[in-house]
Amino acid sequence: MIARLILWALRAPWGLSVVVLACNLGGLGVIGTELWMSGFLGRLGPDWLTTFGQASIYPAVGASAGFVLAMRDRFRYFGWLDQGRRPSDSEARRLLNLPIAITARILAIWLPGVAIVTAILAHAVPPKGIAVIAAMFTLGGLESAGFTFLVVDRLIRPVIPIVAVVLGGTMHWSSTVLNRLVVSWAVAGAMPLLMLITVLADPVADGQDRIRTAIYMSLVGLAVGVLTMATLARAVAAPLRTLRQALDGIAHGDLDVRVPVGSASEIGRLEHSVNELAANLAERERMREVFGRHVGTEVAERALSGSVDLTGDVRVVAALFVDVVASVELSTELAPREFVAKLNRLLATVVSATEDNGGLVNKFEGDAALCIFGAPIALRDNATPALRAARRIRDEVAAVGELDIGIGVARGLVFAGDVGADTRLEYTVIGDAVNEASRLTTEAKHAARRILVSQAVIEAATEYERAKWAHYETIQLRGRKEPTSCWTDLSAVGAEIPTDAR
Structure with missing residues (x-):
């Protein structure tokens, strides 16, 4: 009334x-x-x-x-x-x-x-x-x-x-x-x-x-x-x-809440501030979600909180590279949507295995993915989770049987940080370990169960994890002066990739 x-x-x-x-x-x-x-x-x-x-x-x-x-x-x-x-x-x-x-x-x-x-x-x-x-x-x-x-x-x-x-x-x-x-x-x-x-x-x-x-x-x-x-x-x-x-x-997480501003007093100013708080938190959550799609949810959360510096530094990391075998042939044999759907299911497996082991899916390069363990979030042991992630990716992809992949893992000193111009930056890692992982991936496409890792990774891993790996052979990788001692997991020694996964 x-x-x-x-x-x-x-x-x-x-x-x-x-x-x-x-x-x-x-x-x-x-x-x-x-x-x-x-x-x-x-x-x-x-x-x-x-x-x-x-x-x-x-x-x-x-x-x-x-x-x-x-x-x-x-x-x-x-x-x-x-x-x-x-x-x-x-x-x-x-x-x-x-x-x-x-x-x-x-x-x-x-x-x-x-x-x-x-x-x-x-x-x-x-x-x-x-x-x-x-x-x-x-x-x-x-x-x-x-x-x-x-x-x-x-x-x-x-x-x-x-x-x-x-x-x-x-x-x-x-x-x-x-x-x-x-x-x-x-x-x-x-x-x-x-x-x-x-x-x-x-x-x-x-x-x-x-x-x-x-x-x-x-x-x-x-x-x-x-x-x-x-x-x-x-x-x-x-x-x-x-x-x-x-x-x-x-x-309780309801960031769509809004309060009607009904006064020109301190109460009205407080109502306006609560609306601004909800809007800013919603925008922060949106940024975290969008940012998290690029650098991972955990890294995004820490970066937005200010606890992680993404401007760059030099550190030792484990680099894991994943690439699809015969991707050119598959892209011509399959319809584009079908090939992309299979590729997305593969990359979902890569993301899940990497993030569950504390790593970062740094970038997708067509049908390949680069995963980093030890940057931007430092890990006391970055070799063991990289090896666990490699085995899990290999096993889950082989179990599905849609695509054949090669996985290479290397460890070494890299620059990890923002690269680009003032208006467009990308967080990435640059160093010999990344190049070595990429070369190992190429060789892993011809190895049993498709995983090859460098000697440095095995030496840095825990004793329990090292026991699951055996020396494969020493390979002269393209573009490297010294031959690389390669390892693969014991379950793959002498084994062959199932023909339906090739």
Whole structure:
């Protein structure tokens, strides 16, 4: 119900005027009832009606002027809403000034009225009662202005999300939580209590009138206090509950959560920050996923956290190279989609075996893949996991029987880091160990079960892993001056590749 009234007040041409007028008439009504209950009207004498009419002229003129000006404000501050578009930056910032602007104008209308009405009534009341009248109207004006501020501040809240889209995370000094608390305290506590003190201190009213008026003012203060504090509590508690739920969702991995920005206070800034947090985490997760496809999920996670330097250094690594046997013939015999599907299944096996053993699939080169153990994440033993990965790749690919492969493993000093231009970098490894692994792969295509590893890898592996390997032969690899001592696993010594896997 309240939400519908607020939307009506925003969209109706006279909605804002009605709200502002109601707040001020309410203040006048409270003052008028208070004066009647305190016996003030009876002290005006037989011409009370004339005096009361004269005193009512300025309030009537002020209310009319306020109504007209509020209608002007409606079109000035909400013209973009009528046109069905977003506000410009200047329009959005101007809208945030609306509560304080209307409040200042109400005070500008009330305060001269206090002086005028007090002067009109001064001749009809004892001199010692004039101060009470002035204080009563002044406090009534302040109460009306403060209440209007809170109401208008609540009134514009539905359009704050649109303003937040235009201005981003913005705050307005007049709508801070501190200012709201102070104004709410003044409206709910300070002003009613000061009015009550004024009534009790009235030297002209008799005891019964003072008691009756004090009870009335206490009830008014309680009603206004309940309404004001309930509105304030809801304005703070509801968004905080939403923020807590959003943060719980983010903590559990829901990065699509968004919080509506409904305030120009610190709470609204916090709502905007939570949305930025969720968006940044979602972007980070997207980067981790995309980056992880290139360098592996573990490397991506550590690189994004800043614990791994990818700019480059020289280190000893184990390089594992995998290549498909007779790939040219296969690509001509098979349809492109069929060949790529088989190749993808092979590379999935390579990725799984490599990452499970702590390595990095550094790059895919057509139907070949280069895997690195020991960079960018250093391993205490990079030879043993490389050998385990080689055996697993060989066995799983042979079991499927779709493709025939050769695997070469070498170990040595390489440069591992980013290579390329400022606008396009690639993390890679460059060194003799990579070249040796590639050459061993070419020879492994003709070896039993298709694995050849260098002597350096065997020497660096654990004793348990070395026991699974045996010397194959010494080969003069293309482009190398010295012959290379090659090893293959014991299960492959004297064995032949099944014919269906060739």
